[in-house]
Amino acid sequence: MNLTFIDFVFNFFTNIRSHNVNIIYEGEISHEIIKAFTSLAEKDLKARKEANPTKKKVFNIMVECLQNISKHADCLTQTQQKNGRGILLVSENDKQFIITTGNVVKVKSINKIEQEIDNVNSLTKEQLRVLFKQKLSTGRLSKKEGAGLGFIDMKRKSNNKLEYNFKSIDSNYSFFILNAFIDK
Amino acid sequence: MVALNIEPTEITPCVKLNAETGLFIIEGKTLPENVNFFYEPILIWLNEYITNPKENTILEVKLEYINTASSKAIFSVFLKLEKLVNKGKTAKIKWFYADDDEDMKDVGEEYADVIKVPFEQIEFKAED
Numbered sequence: 099m100n101l102t103f104i105d106f107v108f109n110f111f112t113n114i115r116s117h118n119v120n121i122i123y124e125g126e127i128s129h130e131i132i133k134a135f136t137s138l139a140e141k142d143l144k145a146r147k148e149a150n151p152t153k154k155k156v157f158n159i160m161v162e163c164l165q166n167i168s169k170h171a172d173c174l175t176q177t178q179q180k181n182g183r184g185i186l187l188v189s190e191n192d193k194q195f196i197i198t199t200g201n202v203v204k205v206k207s208i209n210k211i212e213q214e215i216d217n218v219n220s221l222t223k224e225q226l227r228v229l230f231k232q233k234l235s236t237g238r239l240s241k242k243e244g245a246g247l248g249f250i251d252m253k254r255k256s257n258n259k260l261e262y263n264f265k266s267i268d269s270n271y272s273f274f275i276l277n278a279f280i281d282k
Numbered sequence: 283m284v285a286l287n288i289e290p291t292e293i294t295p296c297v298k299l300n301a302e303t304g305l306f307i308i309e310g311k312t313l314p315e316n317v318n319f320f321y322e323p324i325l326i327w328l329n330e331y332i333t334n335p336k337e338n339t340i341l342e343v344k345l346e347y348i349n350t351a352s353s354k355a356i357f358s359v360f361l362k363l364e365k366l367v368n369k370g371k372t373a374k375i376k377w378f379y380a381d382d383d384e385d386m387k388d389v390g391e392e393y394a395d396v397i398k399v400p401f402e403q404i405e406f407k408a409e410d
Contacts, residue, residue: 129315136313137292150382150408154347158385161349165315227392234357235396247350255385 121160121188127168128181136161139188148282155255155280156195160188163199163278166248171201174271194258195280203274208264211274218249219259226254256280283334286327294320295345299327304336308359309344312352321355328362335371339363344378344406345386353389360397367399374400380408 114122121139125131139160143153164186171182184201203211221229233246253260261277283301290296295310314320341363348356363373375397377390387403394401 132313132315133293151384154383155385158347158349161313161347165349165351168315227388231392231396234353234392247353251350254388 117189118191119187119189121186123186124184126181126183127164127171127186129168132161132164132168135164135186152195152280152282156188156197159197159252159255159278159280160186162248162252163197163276167199167201170203172204172207172271174202174267190282193282195282197278197280198275200273200275202267202271203264205266205270205272208272208274212262212264215249215260215262215276218253221253223254226250230254252278283330286324288324297324299324299331301331301336304339306339306341307344308341308356311347312345312356313347313349314352317349317351317355321352321358325358325362328359332362332365332369335366335369337371339366339371339373340376341374342376342378346380348386348389357393357397360393360399363399364397374402376402376404378404378406381405382408 120142121135123131123135136157139157143157146153167182167184167186169182171184173183182201184199187196187198189196189198218226218229230247230250233250249260256278258279258281261279263275264272265275266272285301286297286299288294288297290310293311293313295308295312297309298305298307300306312320341359343356360375363375366373375393377393379386379390387405390401390403394403
């Protein structure tokens with residue numbers, strides 16, 4: 099077997115361990131995957147010692163993240179894939195759970211995403227509540243059924259600023275990485 | 283009018299809409315991705331109910347999890363009850379939340395602020 103590949107697998111394993119990653123997924127995020135994930139994560143979380151509200155927040159934000167990818171991730175190839183593809187990681191340190199997603203986005207979408215997250219990060223709890231209500235009561239669901247509420251909800255539930263990064267893939271596409279932190 | 287009963291799944295709630303009693307129940311988890319697919323039949327049923335409603339309608343909502351897409355769909359359900367109120371009927375929404383679930387309590391408060399239907403928040407003891 100190719101030794102470089104074996105090294106890759108072993109490094110992958112050691113990296114996952116050193117970053118305390120509990121859940122990792124890469125691939126298409128379909129309705130079935132979300133369903134499977136939610137029941138898996140729920141069982142997983144139930145067994146943990148953290149307080150119920152914390153576990154609920156982790157679960158909620160995880161679902162929201164998966165659905166974000168499923169609806170909004172762009173595709174590098176021209177295949178007619180129905181669902182978005184991406185990475186989801188749930189890791190932890192002594193103080194926090196960290197939910198990380200990564201997916202491909204078009205370079206031209208970056209500005210909009212940045213603005214939306216920066217805005218959500220700059221708002222107080224009360225301002226977020228007002229914005230949530232406003233979005234809730236205006237208009238029907240968009241074509242992609244994104245309610246425009248995802249980032250607001252993640253920020254509110256996590257109570258911490260959302261972190262993001264864009265890594266350039268080529269002139270048309272970037273890799274969008276989003277971190278949500280939930281205090282234990 | 284035939285009652286609408288939907289069995290719960292891992293990601294969708296139990297729904298019981300009874301036109302004879304005017305008692306509606308939505309209970310469980312509402313996390314579907316394709317939210318329109320799940321809520322459309324409910325909204326259609328409610329549209330028909332509104333044409334010949336009971337004097338009193340009560341909607342009990344007891345959710346464990348709600349995703350943001352569903353929060354908009356639930357809003358649409360509440361708007362149907364608002365229509366009843368506008369028609370001079372009595373309607374009420376009972377929003378149940380576990381005593382350790384601040385987030386669910388908050389969502390209830392936000393609905394109460396934007397929906398013109400009497401809204402009662404009811405706390406219950408969380409299961410361990």
